[in-house]
Amino acid sequence: MSEIKTATVEVRLPSRMGFEKVAMSTAASVAKLMGFRDDRIEDLKTAVAEACINAIEHGNRLNEKLSVGVVLSAGVDSLEVKVIDDGKGMKTQPAKPDIDRKMHGEEDPRGMGMFLIQALVDEVEWVAGSDGKSSYVRLVIRLDKDAG
């Protein structure tokens, strides 16, 4: 039921919390056009929202003079989302969150965004910009032709 074979959609967001919802709904619209199941669209929405929140908060440090780029590339059987900011990118990836450690005050209750992204999409990579900025996270979610 692919309405589109390949297409690219770009959105630029101000570095202000809440605007991740614009990227989230745009990604959901593209995924719906491509024929993704509703549950996978929900996975994508959370992953894209968390990637944008990281870009706004950590990459661009809430500097409203900087924007977050979101590039959605719809392929025949997968959707790639790049979320680009002006930060230096990730040097190390945080450890998987541990609810027991959080409940006992041994770990910050926050810090689950990257874990959620990894858990909800099929492929993810964090790429540091070679010039010390223009870093991005690249997510891929694939159409599951056998299901649904």
Place this chain on the structure above:
Amino acid sequence: MQSETKSRVDQLTSPAGHPVTVLRFEGDIASTSKDAVLGAYQALPKGAVKLILLDFSKVDYINSSGIALVIQLLIEAANSGQKVYAYGLSPHFTKVFTMVGITKYAGLFPSQAEALAAL
């Protein structure tokens, strides 16, 4: 851009006769929801409240900052000897709460009636 989080408190009694305090949320649960989530919980009388039920049935969007607020609520409740349950999460957020381990510390139910019946 984020829809304001509203919260209100209801007092119910379970079929087994236990008083249950229901915290009902509406809107987004995100970093801006601290007062509506933690503030509403902290305003409850500690000694009198033993069973807390979180109502997410009117919540459409929860992000990782919102999940962190729920975890902070669970930490404070555990430290006060209170038990916390929740209902009304969409299938997606039920999956997310399960993935991050919240279900280990807060039982999830599909509906208020099923939650109350278990308390």
